[in-house]
Amino acid sequence: MNKKNKYYDIYLELETKILDGSYRAGELLPSEHELSKQFEVSRETIRKALVLLLENGFIQKLQGKGSVVIDRERYAFPVSGLTSFKELHKAQNMNAVTKVIKNEYETLPEDVRHYVSLKKGAKAWHIERIRYLEGEAVILDKDFLLDTDIQAIDNSILEDSLYSYLEGQLGYEISYAQKEITVELVTDEDRALLDLYHDTHIVVVRSAVFLKDTCLFQYTESRHRLDRFRFIDFARRR
Incomplete structure (x- = not known):
């Protein structure tokens, strides 16, 4: 993983998992805490990756629940x-x-x-x-x-x-x-x-x-x- 752009590498990995169905539409992604442990990075780095997923239409933030995968059949x-x-x-x-x-x-x-x-x-x-x-x-x-x-x-x-x-x-x-x-x-x-x-x-x-x-x-x-x-x-x- 590129240390300089860790958040982007994480974004790409999560994007791939959404596109290949590992994370399905309507399913919640792991929490920021779980993802930070999984990728061995800070929660701030995870937040940056999630923002990219949000801006590119892969997830939606649900208050009090987390990040849910959006249906790509739009x-x-x-x-x-x-x-x-x-x-x-x-x-x-x-x-x-x-x-x-x-x-x-x-x-x-x-x-x-x-x-x-x-x-x-x-x-x-x-x-x-x-x-x-x-x-x-x-x-x-x-x-x-x-x-x-x-x-x-x-x-x-x-x-x-x-x-x-x-x-x-x-x-x-x-x-x-x-x-x-x-x-x-x-x-x-x-x-x-x-x-x-x-x-x-x-x-x-x-x-x-x-x-x-x-x-x-x-x-x-x-x-x-x-x-x-x-x-x-x-x-x-x-």
Whole structure:
């Protein structure tokens, strides 16, 4: 074991055991104390390895219990593409339902305004939707439509496909997005709106969406339960 990067070597060994089924989905890993004895390292080193497993979607921390192995059979969520939720659930045969919980024209929250670099007092249509898979609330989508020409959109359209309406009915040419993906601590709002059980973290995807003419059109924040999705991309060496 590489003394300089012990925690990474431990991460790789635990990852291998999860992938080969030695540790199965839903099973608790040995405690930090047990792992530190097994690998003959400090508990701090073990914690670093567990953080890597958490960030890479192999485990979830359960308060008072420990680290549980996550089911790797999750829905694929493309990172590089710009795909609507309806297109995604059709392609992967998801049993999905969308519920609108907010649809209002209002001043942008300060964190959103700073993210998209708009002037103070800027307004947008603020839309929030909960995505249900197999009857469980697993995604909270927050959309801010920044084009001042957009009028109110009926909830029935938002519960079907916003992008189909914007492109097919209103003629918008949605082109590309800049995305940021982080793993963050669950908030009180997440707990109130999503079925998170004992989850401590959530995957957050923030996107600034642009039209074909490079005009900033939309800001989105999607908050995903860790165990239901895997985020994929295609990479080519230059």
